[in-house]
Amino acid sequence: MDIPSLILLLVICAIGAHFVLKWWWPIIKERKNLTPEQMIERVLQAPAKGIQREASKFGSPIKTLVIIIVNANLLYGWLWIGHRSSFALWIGLGYLAAGFLVQHLVKVPTAPEMAGLNIWDRFWLKIFYAWFWPVYAPYISRRS
Structure with missing residues (x-):
């Protein structure tokens, strides 16, 4: 051998x-x-x-399935477009960075959501919330 x-x-x-x-x-x-x-x-x-x-690692089987499918499709689409255009890759990276910043300011996801998740699953959940940061942006001014 x-x-x-x-x-x-x-x-x-x-x-x-x-x-x-x-x-x-x-x-x-x-x-x-x-x-x-x-x-x-x-x-x-x-x-x-x-x-x-x-x-059911993200709460319920439906929520877990939605998070996995949405993340996988958005990441695949972003990387496919980014492969053809480096500008789109950098725009997407900036969009996700803004999402992570808004998450930090609004404190989403909450600690109970993150409890019991390993590092990869925590990152996967944070990416999911980062895609939808415009939804959480209005709450930045209301945070205490």
């Missing part, structure tokens, strides 16, 4: 081990209180529970 094949095999094994440990670790921690049948049952339910938890 050559070196790239070995590296690829190592990466595949590491990803597989990550998912196995991710599903099994909560069960391993509780192993003293569980029977073998209960352990097997929990292992079989773990992927479904993980998918359900992931689907």
